[in-house]
Amino acid sequence: xxxxxxxxxxxxxxxxxxxxxxxxxxxxxxxxxxxxxxxxxxxxxxxxxxxxxxxxxxxxxxxxxxxxxxxxxxxxxxxxxxxxxxxxxxxxxxxxxxxxxxxxxxxxxxxxxxxxxxxxxxxxxxxxxxxxxxxxxxxxxxxxxxxxxxxxxxxxxxxxxxxxxxxxxxxxxxxxxxxxxxxxxxxxxxxxxxxxxxxxxxxxxxxxxxxxxxxxxxxxxxxxxxxxxxxxxxxxxxxxxxxxxxxxxxxxxxxxxxxxxxxxxxxxxxxxxxxxxxxxxxxxxxxxxxxxxxxxxxxxxxxxxxxxxxxxxxxxxxxxxxxxxxxxxxxxxxxxxxxxxxxxxxxxxxxxxxxxxxxxxxxxxxxxxxxxxxxxxxxxxxxxxxxxxxxxxxxxxxxxxxxxxxxxxxxxxxxxxxxxxxxxxxxxxxxxxxxxxxxxxxxxxxxxxxxxxxxxxxxxxxxxxxxxxxxxxxxxxxxxxxxxxxxxxxxxxxxxxxxxxxxxxxxxxxxxxxxxxxxxxxxxxxxxxxxxxxxxxxxxxxxxxxxxxxxxxxxxxxxxxxxxxxxxxxxxxxxxxxxxxxxxxxxxxxxxxxxxxxxxxxxxxxxxxxxxxxxxxxxxxxxxxxxxxxxxxxxxxxxxxxxxxxxxxxxxxxxxxxxxxxxxxxxxxxxxxxxxxxxxxxxxxxxxxxxxxxxxxxxxxxxxxxxxxxxxxxxxxxxxxxxxxxxxxxxxxxxxxxxxxxxxxxxxxxxxxxxxxxxxxxxxxxxxxxxxxxxxxxx
Numbered sequence: 001x002x003x004x005x006x007x008x009x010x011x012x013x014x015x016x017x018x019x020x021x022x023x024x025x026x027x028x029x030x031x032x033x034x035x036x037x038x039x040x041x042x043x044x045x046x047x048x049x050x051x052x053x054x055x056x057x058x059x060x061x062x063x064x065x066x067x068x069x070x071x072x073x074x075x076x077x078x079x080x081x082x083x084x085x086x087x088x089x090x091x092x093x094x095x096x097x098x099x100x101x102x103x104x105x106x107x108x109x110x111x112x113x114x115x116x117x118x119x120x121x122x123x124x125x126x127x128x129x130x131x132x133x134x135x136x137x138x139x140x141x142x143x144x145x146x147x148x149x150x151x152x153x154x155x156x157x158x159x160x161x162x163x164x165x166x167x168x169x170x171x172x173x174x175x176x177x178x179x180x181x182x183x184x185x186x187x188x189x190x191x192x193x194x195x196x197x198x199x200x201x202x203x204x205x206x207x208x209x210x211x212x213x214x215x216x217x218x219x220x221x222x223x224x225x226x227x228x229x230x231x232x233x234x235x236x237x238x239x240x241x242x243x244x245x246x247x248x249x250x251x252x253x254x255x256x257x258x259x260x261x262x263x264x265x266x267x268x269x270x271x272x273x274x275x276x277x278x279x280x281x282x283x284x285x286x287x288x289x290x291x292x293x294x295x296x297x298x299x300x301x302x303x304x305x306x307x308x309x310x311x312x313x314x315x316x317x318x319x320x321x322x323x324x325x326x327x328x329x330x331x332x333x334x335x336x337x338x339x340x341x342x343x344x345x346x347x348x349x350x351x352x353x354x355x356x357x358x359x360x361x362x363x364x365x366x367x368x369x370x371x372x373x374x375x376x377x378x379x380x381x382x383x384x385x386x387x388x389x390x391x392x393x394x395x396x397x398x399x400x401x402x403x404x405x406x407x408x409x410x411x412x413x414x415x416x417x418x419x420x421x422x423x424x425x426x427x428x429x430x431x432x433x434x435x436x437x438x439x440x441x442x443x444x445x446x447x448x449x450x451x452x453x454x455x456x457x458x459x460x461x462x463x464x465x466x467x468x469x470x471x472x473x474x475x476x477x478x479x480x481x482x483x484x485x486x487x488x489x490x491x492x493x494x495x496x497x498x499x500x501x502x503x504x505x506x507x508x509x510x511x512x513x514x515x516x517x518x519x520x521x522x523x524x525x526x527x528x529x530x531x532x533x534x535x536x537x538x539x540x541x542x543x544x545x546x547x548x549x550x551x552x553x554x555x556x557x558x559x560x561x562x563x564x565x566x567x568x569x570x571x572x573x574x575x576x577x578x579x580x581x582x583x584x585x586x587x588x589x590x591x592x593x594x595x596x597x598x599x600x601x602x603x604x605x606x607x608x609x610x611x612x613x614x615x616x617x618x619x620x621x622x623x624x625x626x627x628x629x630x631x632x633x634x635x636x637x638x639x640x641x642x643x644x645x646x647x648x649x650x651x652x653x654x655x656x657x658x659x660x661x662x663x664x665x666x667x668x669x670x671x672x673x674x675x676x677x678x679x680x681x682x683x684x685x686x687x688x689x690x691x692x693x694x695x696x697x698x699x700x701x702x703x704x705x706x707x708x709x710x711x712x713x714x715x716x717x718x719x720x721x722x723x724x725x726x727x728x729x730x731x732x733x734x735x736x737x738x739x740x741x742x743x744x745x746x747x748x749x750x751x752x753x754x755x756x757x758x759x760x761x762x763x764x765x766x767x768x769x770x771x772x773x774x775x776x777x778x779x
Contacts, residue, residue, distance in 0.1 A: 044520055044521075044585060045516070045520065045578070045581065045582055045585065046582075047582065047761045047764055047765050047768075048761065049516060050578040050579065050582065050764075051757050051760045051761045051764075052757060052761075053516060054078055055513060055515050055516060056515060056516045056517060056578065057494040057515050057516075057517045057578065058494055058512045058513060058515035058517070058518075059077060059078060059512075059513065060494065060495060060496075060497075060512075061075035061076065061077050061089070061497055061510055062075065062076045062077075062086070063075055063076040063086075063135075063136065063137070064476075064485045064487075064497055065137075065138070065139060065476075065485070066139075066478040066483055066485065066499075067139050067146055068139055068141055068478070068479060070093065070478050070480075070482060070483045071092065071093060071094075071146075072090050072091065072092055072093065072146065073090070073091050073093055073485070073499055073508065074088060074089065074090045074091075074102075074137070074139070074148070075088075075089050075091075075099075075497075075510075076088060076089070076133075076134060076135070076137075077089050077099075077101075085104075085105060085132045085133030086132070086133040086134050086135060087101050087102075087103060087104040087105070087133060087134060088101075088102045088103045088104075088134050088137055088148070088150070089101050089102060090102045090161075090169070091508065092163060092167070093499065093507055093508055094507075095167065097167045098511075099510075100169060102159075102161065102169060102171065103134065103150070103159060103171070103173075104133065104134070105132075105133045105134055105152060105153075107173070108134075108150070108152050108153070108155075108157055108173070109152065109153050109155075134150060134152060136150070136151060137149060137150045138186075138187070138188060139188075140158070140188035140192050140195075141188065141190060141191060141192035142160065142192045143192070145160050145161065145162045146160065146161055146162070147159065147160045147161075147192070148161075149186055149187075149188050149195060151183050151184075151186050151197075154179075154180045154181060154182050154183060155175055155176075155177050155178070155183065156175070156176040156177045156183050156186050156195060156197065156206070157173055157174070157175055157176070158173075158174045158175075158176050158195070158208055159171060159172070159173045159174070160172045160173075160174075174208075174211075176195060176206050176208065176211055177206065177211075177213070179199070181199045181200050182199060183197045183198070183199050184197060184198040184199065184228060185197060185198055185227070185228065185240070185241050185242075185243075187241075187243070187245060189245050189249040190245055190246075190247055190248070190249045191248075191249040192208070193207065193208060193209070193249065194206065194207055194208065194249065194299070195208060196216075196227075196243060196245065196252055198225075198226070198227040198228045198242070198243070200220060201220030201221070201224070201225035201226060201228070202215060202216070202217045202218060202219075202220040202225075202226055202227075203215075203216040203217050203226045203227035203243060203252070203254050203297075204216060205252070205299065214301065216252060216254070216297050217254075217256075223258065223259045223260040223262075223281075224256065224257070224258050224259070224260070225256075225257045225259075226242070226243075226254055226255065226256055226257070226295075227242045227243040227254045227255060228241075228242040228255070228257065229241055229242045229255070229257075230242075230257045230259070230289075230290040230292065231280075231281065231282060231283070231290075231678070232283060232289065232290075232315075232678050232679060232680040232681075233315075233316070235678065235680075235681075235722060236678060236680040236681045237315065237317055237365055237680060238365065238367070239316075239317065239318060242254060242255035242257065243255065244319060244320045244321060244327075245321075246321050246324050247321055247323065247324045248324040249299070250298065250299050250300070250324070251296055251297060251298055251299060251324075251346065252296070252297040252299065253294060253295070253296055253319060253320070253321065253327050254294070254295055254296075254297065255292055255293065255294060255295075255316065255319075256292070256293040256294075256295060257290050257291075257292055258290060258291040258292075258293075259281040259290045261288040261291070262281040262282070262283050262287070262288055262289065262290055263281070263282065263283065263284065263287050263288070264279050264280065264281060264282075265279075265280050265281075265282040265284075265724060265726075266278070266279055266280075267279075267280045267719060267720075267721055267724070267725075268718065268719070268725075280721055282678065282721075282724070283678055283679045284675060284676055284677065284678060284679065284682075285674060285675055285676075285677060285678070285679055285682040285683055285688060285689055285696075286675065286679070286683075286688040286689045286690050287679065289313075289315070289334075289679055289680075291310075291311075292311050292315075292316045293309060293310050293311070294309040294311075294316070294319065294327070294329060295309075296327070296346055309329070309344065309351075311329075311331055313333075313334050314331040314332060314333055314334065315331070315332040315333075315334070315336075315680065316329060316330075316331065316332075317329075317330040317331070317332045317339065317365050318330040318365070318367070318369065322343060322371040322374075322389055322391075323371065323373065323374060323389075325345060325346055325347055326343050326344065326345055326346070326374070326389065327343070327344045327346060328341065328342065328343050328344075328369075328371070329341075329342055329344075330342075330365075330369075332363065332365070334679075334683070335362075335683065335687070336362040336363060336680075336683070336684045337358060337359055337360065337361070337362060337363065338356065338357070338358050338363065339356070339357040339358075339363040339365075340353050340355070340356050340357075341353070341354050341355040341356070341357075341369070342354070343389060354389065354391075355393070355409070359607075361607040361610040362607075362610070362684045362685070364396065366394065366425060367425070367426075368392070368393050368394040368404075368406075368425055368426040369391065369392070369393050370391060370392040370393075370426070370429040370431070370436075371389050371390070371391045372389070372390040372391065372392075372431055373431075374388065374389045375388055375389075375390065375410075388410070388411045390408070390409065390410040390411075391409055392406065392407065392408055392409075392426070392429055392436055393406075393407050393409070394406055394407060394423060394425070394426060395407050395416075396603050397419065397422070397602060397603060398603045403422045403423055403424050403441055403445065403600065403601075403602075404422070404423045404424070404425075405417045405418075405419055405421075405422075405423055406423055406426065406436055406438060406453055408434075408455050408459070410457075413459070415455060415459035415461075417436075417453050417455075417461050417463075418461055418463060421440055421451065421463060422440055422441050422442075422445075423438045423439070423440055423441075424438070424439040424440065424441050424445075424448060424600075425438065425439055426438045426439075427439060427450070427475045427476065427477055427484070428476075428477030428481035428484075429481065430480070430481040430482075430502070433454065434454060434455050434456070434457075435452055435453065435454045435455075435481070435502075436452070436453040436454075436455070437450065437451070437452050437453075437466075437475070437477060437481055437484070437502070438450075438451055438453060439473060439474070439475065440469060441469065441600065442469045444537070444539055444601075445539075445567065445570075445600035445601055446527075446539060446569060446570050446571050447469045447470055447471060447472060447570070447571045448469060448471070448472050448473040448474075449465065449466075449467050449468050449469035449470075449473055450465075450466040450467040450473050450475055450484070450486065450504075451463055451464065451465055451466060452464040452466055452502070464504075465504075466484075466500065466502075466503075466504035467486065467488070467500075467504065470571075471488050471489065471490045471571055471572075472488065472489050472490060472570055472571050472572035472573070473486060473487070473488055474486070474487045475487070481502060482501060482502050483499060483500070483501055483502070483507065484499070484500050484501075484502070485497065485498075485499060486498050486499070486500055489572055489573035490571050490572065490573065491525060491570075491571050491572060491573065491577070492522050492523065492525070492573075493573060494515070494517060494573045495573055496509070496510065496512055497509075497510045498510065517578070520581065521546065523543050523544070523546070523577075523580070523581060523584060524543065524544040524546075524548070525541060525542070525543050525544075526541065526542045526543075526544070527539070527540070527541055527569070528540035528541065528542060528627065530593065530623050530624065530627060531623070532595075532596055532619070532620050532623060533619060533623070536596055536605065536608075538593060538594060538595065538596070538620060538623065538624075539569035539593065539594045540569060540591070540592070540593040540594075540624055540627065541568075541569045541591070541592050541593070542589060542590070542591050542628075542631070543580055543584055543589060543590040543591075544584070544589055544633075545584050545587050545588055545589055545633075546581075546584045546585045546587075548633060552633065553633055553634060553635035554587055554588065554589055554633055554634065554635060555587070555588055555589070555635055555638035555639065555640065555771070555775040555776055556588060556589040556590065556591050556628060556634055556635075556638070556639045556640070557583055557588050557589070557590050557591075557640050557641075557642055557771060557775075558590075558591045558592070558621075558624065558625075558639060558640065558641045558642070558662070559576065559580070559590060559591070559592045559641075559642055559643065559647070560592070560593075560617075560621060560641060560642070560643040560647045560650045560651060560654070561598070561643060561644075561645075561646055561647040561650070562594075562595050562597070562598065562617040562620075562621065562643070562646060562647060562650040563597070563598070563609075563617075563645075563646030563647070563649075563650070564597055564598070564599065564606065564609055564684075564685060565598075565599040565606075566598060566599055566646070567594055567598055567599045567600040567601075568592045568593070568594055568598070569592060569593065569594050570600070579764055582764075582768070583768065583771075586768065586772070586776070587776065588771070588775075588776075589631075589633070589634060591624060591628060591639075593620070593621065593623075593624040595616065595617045595619075595620030595621055596608040596609065596616050596617075596620055597609025597612070597616055597617060609685060610685060610686075611685070611686055611687070611692070611695055613674065613685060613686050613695070613699035614649075614653050614698060614699040614700075615698070615699075617650050617653075618650070618653055618654060618657055618659075618660065621650070621654060621660075622659065622660060625639065625660070625661055625662075636661075637663060638663055638775040638776070638777075639661070639662055639663055639775075640662060640663055640664040640665060640666070640771050640774070640775050641654050641655065641662045641664075641665045641666075642665070642666040642667075642668075642767060642771075643666075643667060643668070643670075644668040644669060645668070645669050645670070645671075645722075645723060645752065646671070647668075648667035648668045648669050648670030648671075648715075648723075649667070649670040649671045649672070649701065651665045651666065651667040651670065652665070652667045652670050652672065652701040652712075652731070653701060653704065655667075655708055655710060655712050656701065656704035656705060656707045656708045657704055657707065658707055662710065663710060663711070663774060663775060664710060664711040664712070664713075664770065664771060664774035664775055665710070665711075665712050665713070666713040666715065666767050666770060666771070667712070667713070667714055667715065668715040668716070668754070668763070669715070669716050669717065669720060669722075669723045669727075669728075669752055669754075670701065670714075670716075670723065670727060670728065670731070671701075671723050671727055672700065672701040672702055672727040672728065672730055672731040673696075673700045673701070673702055673727065673730060674686065674689075674696055674699055674700065675689050675696060676724055676726055676727055676730075677723065686699060701731055702730065702731065702734050705731065705734045705735055705738060705740070706738055708735065708738075708740050708742070709740075711742075711743070711770070711773075711774040712742045712743065713742070713743040713744075713745070713766075713767070713770045714728055714731065714732065714742060714743065714744045714745070715728075715744075715745045715746075715747075715754075715763065715766075715767075716728035716745075716746055716747070717746075717747045717749075717750035717751050717752060717753075717754050718746050718747060718748050718749065718750065719748075719749050719750055719751050720750075720751050720752045721751060721752070722751070722752040723752060725746070728744075728746075732744055743770065745763075745766060747759060747763075
């Protein structure tokens with residue numbers, strides 16, 4: 001059942017799109033005229049425009065950072081040589097000079113082609129880095145001038161520069177290493193004297209001035225590695241590192257990862273002329289995980305200790321330094337219903353659990369943890385008894401609104417930020433002024449803003465709006481939280497980036513050339529309120545076909561994700577929007593909806609998917625299909641569905657379950673059997689297959705394969721290390737055994753994102769052609 005409360009255009013487009021009409025209730029006899037190909041032969045954009053033209057949405061900077069003192073902003077932008085190769089650019093803030101290109105890959109290694117190890121290639125895949133050239137860097141503290149650290153082509157480069165009186169840069173580049181082994185996750189020490197990095201599974205430091213290299217560990221092998229995050233930490237926990245410098249630069253906290261009991265999965269990269277095989281330690285649901293220990297290394301080399309904090313069956317979710325004498329770590333139970341925050345004193349070896357989080361479904365992870373300097377507290381008149389560490393964190397709202405609120409905890413005292421202001425995550429914490437800067441969301445979590453929360457020592461909060469909640473905001477801050485890099489977009493406008501100070505005043509806005517997108521006729525978009533069968537509010541969105549004609553019905557492409565954490569209906573620019581525009585010009589409507597279990601909403605909404613994979617998402621998506629039947633221009637016999645990853649899984653189910661009415665479907669990189677997916681993600685939602693066999697069976701696409709009787713297109717990368725290619729092979733084999741005809745496209749050598757300009761063009765052209773064949777009237 002469903003109830004439509006309203007159908008509204010996006011607010012700022014209401015008058016502009018009035019002539020185009022709004023989705024409306026069907027009245028009278030059904031309309032039978034269908035859109036024909038002739039109506040849309042003259043498209044304004046092509047897939048070549050979208051994927052080949054670097055100015056289609058503008059030359060957007062990535063990797064934007066501020067120098068430690070805030071004098072410079074740096075970023076990665078195309079080097080001007082083509083092939084999506086990035087160079088490092090800098091801009092002096094407070095000066096009228098234009099950004100200048102500081103370094104290119106050619107400056108570092110000449111014209112030779114950079115080589116990537118398989119480990120680094122997959123690490124970039126998990127971080128969704130799809131470009132080449134200089135892809136990462138960091139500012140380093142230095143006694144004079146400015147310095148950045150760049151890993152490239154298996155080496156580490158330390159680049160110092162100064163700006164002369166004419167605004168020109170004097171550059172001194174130093175190569176710190178010379179072995180060809182990949183240097184993973186390099187980090188400058190806080191005092192700017194050393195760099196730590198992982199190579200060959202061992203952890204090293206190099207002294208910048210002397211280039212002297214010190215091995216922190218030396219016994220890494222195929223099953224034991226140091227200082228690097230294991231697979232599930234990178235893929236599912238958002239933890240991409242395995243070592244941390246102490247604030248005084250005298251110690252390194254690092255992980256030891258033992259994978260000897262993790263099952264090996266063979267991953268093949270099948271190319272046209274060769275096959276490369278990789279053995280990957282991949283812990284599937286119900287199987288053994290890696291064992292993780294924490295070690296502390298003294299930089300003076302006198303000792304390495306303690307011998308290792310053993311986490312047992314728990315996950316190491318987060319770790320770091322509370323101050324120079326205390327490390328912290330977050331240990332998450334295997335079932336993820338418990339998360340412990342622990343402090344460890346490196347001098348007296350005392351360990352203390354300072355906070356415990358429990359949830360009957362699961363405890364979500366985040367990076368919202370900031371420690372204040374420890375304080376001496378007295379008990380019963382004694383001069384000195386113990387030290388406590390005040391800290392800032394966030395907690396999910398259990399009863400009202402979406403997302404979280406901020407907590408300031410001082411000993412047993414807990415102070416909560418105003419509950420009517422909904423926090424998504426903390427951006428920065430100004431310890432000196434007790435001010436928290438956080439991204440906030442509106443009531444339905446579709447837009448974001450930036451607020452400053454100042455707390456007094458008596459627990460009183462003062463809240464200031466820096467950017468309102470009318471668009472979609474992301475922000476990062478410098479170390480002192482005095483400046484912020486703000487990225488802002490909306491559903492019609494690609495991201496633009498600017499620098500503001502802690503008062504919200506703009507300091508610099510990145511210039512943007514007019515892009516091809518800016519010249520196109522805007523999409524006609526309607527935001528829709530729907531209700532699930534239990535009355536839960538659902539966010540929906542309908543995009544009209546471009547140049548829609550009265551009295552004509554059109555096919556619709558439903559785009560789905562539907563899984564935990566992700567959110568589709570937001571006032572945000574997304575990378576799929578150009579393809580939506582392309583399809584709208586071809587005469588398609590596009591419909592999207594966030595079912596229960598999706599991210600960005602209140603606790604009950606996100607937790608409703610617990611033990612219900614393949615159930616609640618299908619039920620809610622049927623609400624969206626019922627709504628489309630009420631829209632007078634929708635041809636309800638020609639509604640297709642397309643999704644990627646979890647969306648590919650949901651697409652497969654929507655094509656195979658009996659109570660759905662989709663005419664055709666495209667599933668990219670779907671999970672087809674959850675026993676094949678990793679431990680941390682899968683077990684969070686549906687437990688282990690040993691304990692919940694029936695849930696796994698009911699959630700499996702293979703269970704419903706015999707019901708497929710409509711056009712279905714299966715797509716997968718043959719080198720996918722996230723959703724293993726085996727998922728699609730199992731479904732393909734099942735459908736073949738059943739005698740079911742379907743379409744199948746495998747991409748040799750490609751991973752989960754099917755990256756690469758030519759690959760992306762091919763993927764989306766084949767999807768468009770498939771829907772043209774099965775949904776659009778071509779008479």
